[in-house]
Structures are given as structure tokens and as C-alpha cells.
Amino acid sequence: MELSDLKVFLAIAEERNISRAAERLGYVQSNVTARIRKLEEELGLPLFYRHPKGVSLTDKGVTFSEYAKNILNLSEEAVQVVKETEFPSGPLAIGVVDSVTCLDFMDTLAEFQRRYPDVSLSIWSGTSSDLLTKVLDHQLDGAFVIGEFDSPHLVSEHIQREELTLVTSSHMRGFPDLSLTRWAVSPAGCPFRRALEAWLRSEGVSFDNIIEFSSLETLIGCVRSGLAATLLPASVLAGDYSAFGSFPIPEQYRYTQTCLIRRKDRYSSKAFVAFSKLIVDSMAV
Amino acid sequence: MELSDLKVFLAIAEERNISRAAERLGYVQSNVTARIRKLEEELGLPLFYRHPKGVSLTDKGVTFSEYAKNILNLSEEAVQVVKETEFPSGPLAIGVVDSVTCLDFMDTLAEFQRRYPDVSLSIWSGTSSDLLTKVLDHQLDGAFVIGEFDSPHLVSEHIQREELTLVTSSHMRGFPDLSLTRWAVSPAGCPFRRALEAWLRSEGVSFDNIIEFSSLETLIGCVRSGLAATLLPASVLAGDYSAFGSFPIPEQYRYTQTCLIRRKDRYSSKAFVAFSKLIVDSMAV
DNA sequence: TGCAAGCATCATTATTATTGATACCGAAAT
DNA sequence: ATTTCGGTATCAATAATAATGATGCTTGCA
Incomplete structure (x- = not known):
């Protein structure tokens, strides 16, 4: 068993497909097949179930993949550590x-x-x-x-520590009516979005008038144009303050x-x- | 870099000698030399200093050997775990x-x-x-x-929990005079010997009239013949109580x-x- | 029934590891 | 000084192994 065998094994495990794994590794499919079979033979047990559309890990295969990852991580670290010079590189x-x-x-x-x-x-x-x-x-x-x-x-x-502010377009004057506002937010999981949700819930305002953006740039563009408001650290506006209105929010939700x-x-x-x-x-x- | 390279590397590191490492690995010396040089080239740094009588690890080599050991241990464990059957084997x-x-x-x-x-x-x-x-x-x-x-x-x-007792030959009658006793002991590091030393020191008896035995069997034989006394768990005498006298020692030193x-x-x-x-x-x- | 997707097999070729012979090097002995 | 000894390095030849490319086999699906 060699480190390269573990690499091949993990590639297959991740792709759940020998042909794709071969491609990813820059090998030909037959080679990858042969190697994984050799490894399985060496271990005396199957690491994968073969089905018509690909392969999947056996229980033992799952166990083995955990070890394989650790071993490869460790070997990479070893090389890195030893190659390291006095000066960062x-x-x-x-x-x-x-x-x-x-x-x-x-x-x-x-x-x-x-x-x-x-x-x-x-x-x-x-x-x-x-x-x-x-x-x-x-x-x-x-x-x-x-x-x-x-x-x-x-x-x-x-x-x-970042200070979140309610950000609106400068076209809108003053602190907006929360219940009438459309909100521009990042996908679920974003902490700013969570803070916004928590705040609105505490204000008794529903949170369904929202537009989701996966890119922050677009989100900000949307706010700038006045389509929606959002909750962001003021620093994100990158000095372009004239285009935006920025209002403090309750202290409880203010910091990230x-x-x-x-x-x-x-x-x-x-x-x-x-x-x-x-x-x-x-x-x- | 492969696991076999790490094995070769560690063999050299342990033997501090390429030829001996080769022998141990069942290879020819030139092969081991070539492999380690290839590894060094791959890492871009020397792992060993070469001197006339052998080799020794560089600083980086020492670091690398720690990783190598860990990696090999993990890989062995991986194989073992995955090969393991339901029933102990x-x-x-x-x-x-x-x-x-x-x-x-x-x-x-x-x-x-x-x-x-x-x-x-x-x-x-x-x-x-x-x-x-x-x-x-x-x-x-x-x-x-x-x-x-x-x-x-x-x-x-x-x-x-073992109970230590003062063991003498059955030829000697009664509790011996500690200061006149010759002691049979195991080599330094044995916990029984340490206990004996501590006890005698507390009694103000010097601890120089000793014979050291590396084998417990011989030590017991010596005690049996009456040449010396010792401190051992009674259980060690293996039922052969008639040949020995066994006396309790102060509680402080009695248990291991x-x-x-x-x-x-x-x-x-x-x-x-x-x-x-x-x-x-x-x-x- | 005929694809298409995917793994297995196998002969061939390319690559890599191993060997064995020999060169080299420095320290200790003569 | 010279030899010898214990060690490493080098190199051409060979053995072993890995990779390829072509092809076969199975299964699901139209």
C-alpha cells in the first residue's frame, strides 16, 4: 500500500465513479480500476460496491477513507513543514x-x-x-x-468587531417603515441575515418580503438603486456613503x-x- | 513520496547506516542510497549528513522522521482496523x-x-x-x-493491588535484622526495588549490601537458598511457601x-x- | 432490441525499482 | 606513505510494476 494508492482510492470515493476519478487523476480508466482492485486484494476485502452507474463505498471503505484522508493530510504537512524556509514562503x-x-x-x-x-x-x-x-x-x-x-x-x-447598520438607498429619506420595507439578503446561513431576522422578529415584523442575492456586490447594487434595504457593516459600503442611508439598529443585534x-x-x-x-x-x- | 520511501528513510534513520538499513530491508545498498537521494531531491533538502562511518539525521530529518513514524503508524492501523473481523483475530x-x-x-x-x-x-x-x-x-x-x-x-x-512482603529463605528464622541483611534486587527502575530503597532509607539502613539480578527467577532462587532477602509480592512465590519466610512491611511501602x-x-x-x-x-x- | 454508461480484462508499452559491479572517500592501522 | 576497512555514490543492465488502448461484459433505459 502506497500513498498514491490512497490518493486513487479517495478520488474514486469522492467521485463515486471510477472513470471520472481516472480523468481527475489524469489516468486512464483501466489503470484506476486495476489499482483499486489491487488495493482491495491487498486488504482482502472490497472497498466499493459496484453498481451500473458507478461505485459506492462499503462500510469498511468508509472507515478506510477516514484513515486515508488523515494519512494524506499528514504526509502533505510533513513535506510542507520540512520544506519551509526561515522566511515565509x-x-x-x-x-x-x-x-x-x-x-x-x-x-x-x-x-x-x-x-x-x-x-x-x-x-x-x-x-x-x-x-x-x-x-x-x-x-x-x-x-x-x-x-x-x-x-x-x-x-x-x-x-x-463589526457594527451592523440598516442600509438603504440615499433616495429614501430617513429611517424606513420596517413593515413596508423590502429586504435584500444573502442566502440562508449568512450571519447578517440571521441578525436581520432576529431583529425583525423582535419588532414583530414578518420576514417574507425578501430578495436573495448570492453575491454581495449585486446585493449592494440593489440597495443602492433603492429596490430594497439590508443589514450590513457600514464598512462594506466602501466609502461610497453618499449613495446610501445608514441607520443604527438596536444594540442587541448591532455587533458581529x-x-x-x-x-x-x-x-x-x-x-x-x-x-x-x-x-x-x-x-x- | 510513498509509504515505502518513508520506511526506507526510517530504517536508515534508525540504523544510522545505509548499508545496514539495506540489509534490514532486504535490499541492496545501492538501491537504498538511490531511494533516499531521490527522496531528498524530491524534498529539495538533505535529510542526512554523510560521514565516513555512516549517516546521521539533519534537523529537518529529525522533524521529518517524526512525521514519518506517525504516518506509518496510521497506515498500519488503517489496514488493521479494516481487516478486523467481528470475532477477535x-x-x-x-x-x-x-x-x-x-x-x-x-x-x-x-x-x-x-x-x-x-x-x-x-x-x-x-x-x-x-x-x-x-x-x-x-x-x-x-x-x-x-x-x-x-x-x-x-x-x-x-x-x-499487590501486597509486597519481605521475603527471606525459610532457613532464616523470624524477621531479620535489616542492617545485616544482604538484598537481592532487580535492576534500577524496578518499582519493588524503589519501594525497598524507600523503606530502608526510612529505617536509617544503608542500601549498599545488594546483589542485582536481571532475571526474577534467578533472584528468587538466590533468596530461596538463603543468600539474600528481597521485597516482592507474595503471589510471586507461586505457592512455594514452605521454602520462604514472608513478613509484612510498613503499610506505607506495602502496596503496588x-x-x-x-x-x-x-x-x-x-x-x-x-x-x-x-x-x-x-x-x- | 439497441444504445449508452460504466467497470473489467488483457496484451503491449513505458516507467520505475532493483541489482551488481565498481568508483570513491576518509580514518585508522601498518 | 600505503594499505585496508567500512562506508556511500554512480551507472549500466535487468526485473518489476504501472499505465495505456482496445475490447468485452453487464445493466438500465428508451
């Missing part, structure tokens, strides 16, 4: 919730690239829970998410936390440490 | 301190073999600290040791604990669980 994958990408966060990124040109930084954006999954799955070194997350595998560091999360058991590369330090410093200003 | 390596091997422990072993013939049991004996090391090193599934051990990687289960230790993070096979259950039950009687 190598790949660094960071997740950022959409709402943060609008901040002067971008400036900080540029600064990071300038200081540490040997780090190849890749930024993923997504919802907090997407990013959470990716961090737990070793697909990201760390992520900036909104809200508190509690997992035995994570550590999180508070980066910044941006946290940097990472896996407890994952080795923090020099690049990661440098990155998180730079972010914390720049946020503190 | 497979290899089971247990360590037992010398002093326990004399008990009716052997009967329990025989019973275990009878009940679970598919388990290939191997018993290692040694001192408590030897066994401790082997358990931590994944060389043993578990071990019976005397005394309390505290390691974040271990869990231990109390099996039995036999514990079953195992690694916290190690998967407990069905065989191990069955074994430890059988032992606990048989001790409870």
Missing part, C-alpha cells in the same frame, strides 16, 4: 467571507504580497459555513468568518465578530503566522 | 513486567488462546519503563506495568498497583478489548 490558502472582501482587507493583502513575495497566496471566498467546512477539511489553512464557531478541531481568534479560524491540529506555517499577524496589526489601527 | 502484542509472569497470569493467557484461537498473541516481558517506551512507540498494543505512569499519550487501568496501559490515540482492536476484559475478570475473582 510556499502556498497559503485563506478563506474570506464575502462581506470582508470589500474592506481595506484588499490593501492588507497587497501589503502581504509585497512583504512576502515567496508566498503564493490564494484567497477563497464563500459563506462562513462553507469556509468552516473547507478549513475542517484541510482545504484552507485558515479563514475569516463572521460569528462564533465551536468545534473541538478549531481555534479561533477575534479579529474585529470577525474571527480568524484554523484547525487546532494543523501545523501553522511561517507564512500563515506572518499573515495572521499582519492582519491583526492592520485591523488594530 | 489478528496480531496482539502485550507487554508484561517480569514479576507478573509468575502469577496465574499464564493460566489466563492459556484461556485467552483457547477462546480466541485466531489471535496471534505475543508476550513481551521487561521492566515497567522498557514496556512503557514500547507502548508509546507503537511496538506493543498494551502492557501490564507496576506503578503509576503519567503521560498525556497513555490511558491506564488499574488491574490489581498493577496497571494495564495503552496509548490513548491507538485504536483498540477487538482482540485487545477481549484480552483486557478477560484479564480484568480473571483478576477480580
